[in-house]
Amino acid sequence: MVTTTGRAHVALRESILRGDLAPGAHLGEVELAERLGVSRTPVREALSRLAAEGLVEVLPHRGARVSSFSPDDLDGIFDVRLALEPRATARAALRATAEDLDALDDLARRMLEIGAPGPDQDLDAIVPLNRDFHARLLAVADAPALSAALANVVHTPIVLRTFHAYDPASLARSLAHHGEMVAALRAGDADWASAVMRSHIGNARAVMVRNR
Secondary structure, three states: OOOHHHHHHHHHHHHHHHOOOOOOOEEOHHHHHHHHOOOHHHHHHHHHHHHHOOOEEEEOOOEEEEOOOOHHHHHHHHHHHHHHHHHHHHHHHOOOOHHHHHHHHHHHHHHHHHHOOOOOOOHHHHHHHHHHHHHHHHHHHOOHHHHHHHOOOOOHHHHOOHHHHOOHHHHHHHHHHHHHHHHHHHOOOHHHHHHHHHHHHHHHHHHHHHOO
């Protein structure tokens, strides 16, 4: 059974990840309680959970706000991703089932389609698909320790609306990486899968850190 706190947590988390609540935005308990139709207590508890996930900062005597990240913060985050995500992807290459591969392939294909230049390009729609792709990879890797270590960093690019920051060439590389990762997983090639993930993270790092 989902509690009121649980519902508030999910609603606020999704608002942050969708960008409805931007980095640095103040999170007033009264306003959020009214918006969600709940009391202040579940909102306060939900904000505490989000702070533990790194999505919210709770400041003494100043309330809460959506987390924002300096270039140094982002550089550290990408260090963590670079140390752990290629390893998780390599594990996934040795464990992916046909169902997993089909699901990942579908996500990669949909991202490529909606990210293609033109009037139908929808950068916001890539965000949940990208999140699902990386979450599925971690689930396939079946490495709870790696997943726990990555839990508070893999969503940071989503919060910062990464895809709006990409130039066309960087976006094309990122979207192509997803398809290549699926190909590596289909081949059961852990080294190839790991190398593609390293390139994928390096591409994102260049956009979010070096170009800021």
